[in-house]
Amino acid sequence: MRLKTFRGGVHPPDCKDRTRDLPIRRAALPARVIIPLGGGGKARLRPLVEPGRRVLTGEKIAEGEGARAVPVHASISGAVSLIGETPVPYGGTAPAVEIEGDGRDEKAWEGTGIPDPVRAAPSEIIARIREAGIVGLGGAEFPAHVKLSPPPGRTIGHVIINGAECEPYLTADDRLMRERPGDVVAGARLLMRATGAARATVGIESNKREAREAVAAAARAFPEIEAVLVEVKYPQGAEKQLIRALLGREVPSGGLPADVGVVVQNAGTAVAVWEACALGKPLYERVVTVSGPSVREPANLLVRIGTTFADLLAQCGGLAPDAALLIMGGPMMGIAQWTAEVPVVKGTSGIIALPSRGIPAERPCIRCGLCLTVCPMGLSPSLIRRAAERGAWEIAERYGVLDCMECGACAYVCTTSRGQVQHYKRAKMEIGKRGKR
Amino acid sequence: MSERVFILAPGPHVGTGDSVARVMWRVNIALLPALAWGVWSFGPAALALTAACVASCMAVEALVELLFGRAITVRDGSAVVTGLLLAFNLPPGAPLWFAPVGALVAIAVAKLAFGGLGFNIFNPALAARAFLMASYPARMTSWRPYGAWDAVSAATPLGILKERLDLPLPSYADLFLGRVGGCIGETSALLLLAGAVLLLAGRDITWHTPASFLGALAGMSLLVGADPLLAVLAGGAVLGAFYMATDMVTAPLSGGGRLVFGAGCGIITAVIRRWGGYPEGVCYSILLMNAFTPLIDRCTQPRRFGSRRGRG
Numbered sequence: 001m002r003l004k005t006f007r008g009g010v011h012p013p014d015c016k017d018r019t020r021d022l023p024i025r026r027a028a029l030p031a032r033v034i035i036p037l038g039g040g041g042k043a044r045l046r047p048l049v050e051p052g053r054r055v056l057t058g059e060k061i062a063e064g065e066g067a068r069a070v071p072v073h074a075s076i077s078g079a080v081s082l083i084g085e086t087p088v089p090y091g092g093t094a095p096a097v098e099i100e101g102d103g104r105d106e107k108a109w110e111g112t113g114i115p116d117p118v119r120a121a122p123s124e125i126i127a128r129i130r131e132a133g134i135v136g137l138g139g140a141e142f143p144a145h146v147k148l149s150p151p152p153g154r155t156i157g158h159v160i161i162n163g164a165e166c167e168p169y170l171t172a173d174d175r176l177m178r179e180r181p182g183d184v185v186a187g188a189r190l191l192m193r194a195t196g197a198a199r200a201t202v203g204i205e206s207n208k209r210e211a212r213e214a215v216a217a218a219a220r221a222f223p224e225i226e227a228v229l230v231e232v233k234y235p236q237g238a239e240k241q242l243i244r245a246l247l248g249r250e251v252p253s254g255g256l257p258a259d260v261g262v263v264v265q266n267a268g269t270a271v272a273v274w275e276a277c278a279l280g281k282p283l284y285e286r287v288v289t290v291s292g293p294s295v296r297e298p299a300n301l302l303v304r305i306g307t308t309f310a311d312l313l314a315q316c317g318g319l320a321p322d323a324a325l326l327i328m329g330g331p332m333m334g335i336a337q338w339t340a341e342v343p344v345v346k347g348t349s350g351i352i353a354l355p356s357r358g359i360p361a362e363r364p365c366i367r368c369g370l371c372l373t374v375c376p377m378g379l380s381p382s383l384i385r386r387a388a389e390r391g392a393w394e395i396a397e398r399y400g401v402l403d404c405m406e407c408g409a410c411a412y413v414c415t416t417s418r419g420q421v422q423h424y425k426r427a428k429m430e431i432g433k434r435g436k437r
Numbered sequence: 438m439s440e441r442v443f444i445l446a447p448g449p450h451v452g453t454g455d456s457v458a459r460v461m462w463r464v465n466i467a468l469l470p471a472l473a474w475g476v477w478s479f480g481p482a483a484l485a486l487t488a489a490c491v492a493s494c495m496a497v498e499a500l501v502e503l504l505f506g507r508a509i510t511v512r513d514g515s516a517v518v519t520g521l522l523l524a525f526n527l528p529p530g531a532p533l534w535f536a537p538v539g540a541l542v543a544i545a546v547a548k549l550a551f552g553g554l555g556f557n558i559f560n561p562a563l564a565a566r567a568f569l570m571a572s573y574p575a576r577m578t579s580w581r582p583y584g585a586w587d588a589v590s591a592a593t594p595l596g597i598l599k600e601r602l603d604l605p606l607p608s609y610a611d612l613f614l615g616r617v618g619g620c621i622g623e624t625s626a627l628l629l630l631a632g633a634v635l636l637l638a639g640r641d642i643t644w645h646t647p648a649s650f651l652g653a654l655a656g657m658s659l660l661v662g663a664d665p666l667l668a669v670l671a672g673g674a675v676l677g678a679f680y681m682a683t684d685m686v687t688a689p690l691s692g693g694g695r696l697v698f699g700a701g702c703g704i705i706t707a708v709i710r711r712w713g714g715y716p717e718g719v720c721y722s723i724l725l726m727n728a729f730t731p732l733i734d735r736c737t738q739p740r741r742f743g744s745r746r747g748r749g
Contacts, residue, residue, distance in 0.1 A: 007742075012451055168451065240742065253743040319441070326443040331450040338445050354450060361508075364555030366457055369690040370640065378741040382690055383734065400741055408449035415455045416555070422447050 003206055005231035006241040008376040010409045012234055012332065014207055015168040018298045019291050024175045026302045027288075027315055029105055033075050033306025034343040035097045037062050040090030040141065043069050047097055053080045056108035058282045060133075061097050070143045071133045074099055075284035075304035077106040089309075089328040089335060089342040096343070099306070112280025118189050125194040125277055132276030133283045133346070137268035138162060138173075138237065139329050141347040144269055148194045150258035156195035160246060160257075161188050161202040163211060163267040164230060164237035167330020170350045172287040173267045175300045177204065177211035180271060181218035187270025188225055190277055195263055202227040202267070203246050205236055234332055235407040239264045241376050253403050268349075288344060290316045292331075294323035294353035303344050309351050310340035324356035332408050363416040371410035371420075377403045381410035381420060388423035393434065396427040404428070457554070460685075461514030463641055467632030468521045468680065474628045475621035479529035480586030483621045489533050491520030493540030501549050515554050519543050522562035525622025525676060526720065527569070529581050530588050535573075539565035559727045560687045563720050570720070578716075580618045583611075591618050594671040598663070599716035612670035623673040633679040642683040645695035646702075650678035653703025661711040668707065677702070677719035687727045694730075694737035701726045 038044040045062035049055060055074040063071040078101040086096040114120050114128070130145035150156055161184065165173040177184055188200040202219075204212045206229040215227040230236055230245045240251045242264060249260040257264055265273070268286060275281040284305050291298035296317030303312060309326065313319055327334035328348055344351075371381035379400045387395035404424045411420040476484045498516040502509050510516075523539050547564035551557040570577045582591035594617055597604050607617045615625025623629075636642045654674055655665035668674065682688060682702050689698050702722045709718025 244742075250743045253741060255743065323441075324444050325446065325450055327448075327450055331448070333448050334450065335448070336443065336445045336450065338443055340441060340443075352450075356444060357450075357452070360456070363457055364553065366460070366555045366685050367688075367690055368460065368641070368685045369643070369695075372691050372739055375739070376742065378739045378744075380690060380734075380738050383738075399738070403741060403743070412449050412452050413455070414452075415457050415460055418449070418452060419447055421449075 003229055003231040004245040005233055005236065006244040006376055008374050008378070008409065009233040009235065009241070010374050010412050011232070012168050012412060014232065015291075016171050016174070016207065019169070019171040019289055019300055020174060022175075022298070022300050024179055024287055024300045024302050027304070027307065027312060029101065029103065030076060030304055030307040030311055031101050031103075032081075033099050033101070033304060034086055034308065035061065035072050035075065035099070035306040036086070036088045036343065036345060037072065037095045037097065039088035039092065039094030042141070044095070045069065045072060047083055049080045049097065051080050051082060054078070055080060055099060056106050058107050058109040058284055060282070068143050068146055070130060070135055070145075072305075073133055073282040073284045075306050076101040077104050078102045087339055087342050089337055089345055089348065091335060109280045109282060113278045117277035118193055120193070120277065122194045122196065125190055128277050129194070129273055132272070132281070134269060134272050134276060135283070135346050136266055137272065137286055137346060137349065138266035139333070139347045139349050141345070144265060144273065147257075147263050147265065148191070150195075150263075151256075154258040155261060156197045156258060156263050157199065157261040158247065158263075159188060159191045159195060159197045159200040160242060160262055160264045161200060161267055161270050162237055162239070162242055162264050163202050163204040163208070163215070164242055165208065166205060166232070166234045166237040167332055167334070167350070169291045169352050170289045170330050171291075171300055172289045172349050174208045174211050176271060176287050177202075177208070177267050178214050181211075181214035183271045183274045184215055184267050185218045185222065185225060186278070187272070187274040189222065190273050191263065191265055191270060192224070197263070198224060200225045201246050203230050203242050204228070205230055205232045207232045234409060235376055235405075238376065238405060238407060240405075253400075283346060286344070286346065286348065288312065288348055289350040291350065292327070292352040292354050294320045294355055296320060303348075305346060306343045308341055308343055309337065312344070312351060313340055313353070319353050322355040323353040325354040327352040327354065332412065333406065360418070362419060365416055368415065370413045374409040374413050376407060376409060377405065379404060384427065385417070385420055385423050388427040393427055393430045397431050401427045402431065457515070458513045460641055461518050463639055464518050464636065464680075465514055465521060467635045468518075468525070468622070470628035470631050471525065471622045471625055471676070472521065474615050474625040475525070475529070478583050478615065478624060479581055479621060482586070483529040486527060486529070486531060486533060486536060487521065487524035487621060489536035490524035490527070490539065491517055493536040494520035494523065494544050497537075497540045497544040498549065501545050507553075510554065513554070516544060519548070519561045521622070522681060523565050526562060526566040526620050526673065528577060528579060529621050530579055531576055535569060535576075539569055542568040555686055557686055558730070559724055560681055560684045563681060563724050566720050567724060570715075582618045583616045583624070593618050593716070594667070595710065595716040599710070606667070609666060609670060612667070617671070620673060623676040626670055626675045629675045629679060636679070636683075642679065643692060643695060645692045646683045646688060646699040647678040649696045649699030650674070650682050650703045653700040654706050655703075657704045657707035658710075661707060663707070663711065668710070672717045673719040674706065677706075677723055682723050682726070687730060689730050689733045689737060691734070691737050691739050693739070694733045697733050697737060698726050698730065701729065
């Protein structure tokens, strides 16, 4: 049978062999964590602690105003040592709370779960999710509770659990689905309860058959939940592409999944939702794949938020001398880091170290048209790039640059440029500026 | 480890590793079987003319870029492609000095004056052929029969049709294998197809352009009362459909656009052959359609995700 998928896309080598069979290992409890209060375009959070204050694991240390603000929690017990600007993995710097650990890992949340969460009121589940600081763990860090409260007039009929994990190297979700399929399914049930959805589908790329088997087995008692294999193709894990693959529905241009009655949450997010509701555990740790050809001993680690990349790399045998690129996330959409002294954040699905691939000259587009065949949004990247190169922002907009999700499939196949995504980012920024004038 | 500093680069951080040069050299390799056939059919003079065309194109590109202080791009192989295609479009008996003249038009005028590879509107080799055809019509239409290594005049199949000469037409098999007279690189459909298979497999060309070109040519020929199979196999249709109408830079981007482009080429070719002043129309049809490429691109964008239509 042909696997479900979307139109376009690319097939980079999946490079998952080095970590796919390594069970999730608990990383060493960090002696110090750095927990950012912003960055990556998110709202600044207001710290609730001051230097010298003792905090417990899972204690809320900052929160913000506005519907989209999500609190953050201490990930170790200890004392706040500093609140100041620090490099963050989104790029640039942001204020952050630094905690010196006491090594005791005393937890603030134990015994605070809802006794029977699956029967809790939807509003209570959503409030718990927000209070636990849950955001999308696939990388984008979109607040989970916002997606669960669709705009007026939209009803959610279907929850999709995103277990595609289409980025090369990453195996964090794969391991989570194989090792804790019951929690993934339990999280899916809570998300259905919260949204009123009648069905849930876990979408998993076909290079993770064990994960699908495990989730399907865990969901056997729940006929409304199924685990479905989808084609191995990047960007299969993009929200709109996964909805298209699984349900055949297309989210309208400029629209949201709620417009087609769907909510998509990452598999790791589903587990975090279960933990928040059933155990009362806030989101202060996550699974991170540390891999790449320049990492000596790749691993899937359960990591406290705020642990530095350097700390984790040291636990993975250190970097090979050829390491030149340090990426947060996967190699397709991940963000390059200049230093390893940045902290793991909620969206850190992977830490990938790669050797340099040289700096080639950018050449003019030769119009081979490959980018049109791989663009999952059906755009003409070649024409958008041309328009952006000469500052013709209206033309870039007419060619649909605002629909671009910056997946980089075009740049992956391009023979003339690796910098296409920059052009699209710039065009979007310029168009945004005009709109506000 | 804390002092270590890494490279900041935009994603994606991996790629296929393919480059312009690799694409161009794959095209050059795909042209070799047809070149070998041209030399086998028409003798060392064909090889000398081809070598002269390639060398001239490379020299003109390097000289012009040197003159204007631009980066030298000869190593990307695109000038070699132009040189080969220019030679493929010349009669085997054409004088050697056609090579530098053609190269000047192809590279200096049609390619570099428009901004170099990626910006040229017209296929450089065809622009040169059109120039030579207009300037030296007699020399551009004096042919050698298949297998004649010395100057012997003969008519091509299309010439026989055009001039209504009382000469036997070659068999379909001879046309397909290339046992006929014609331009250096256009005669053997079989060997041109062999190279095209490589390009199709490597995704350097797509099926759209050649399919619609040859399909429209056959259909239109039928409409005007010509033999459709002969129309496809004789002259430069196969060379044009697989190697020149597919020129990335000067043809549309999308599959739909390429279907329109190819169909236009096929129809115009049939019309020129039937009513035009020349027996062959492939070169002019492609050049004409080149001019429509930006318009076709605008009207044939792929369907956008989440919308009914692709048009911006």
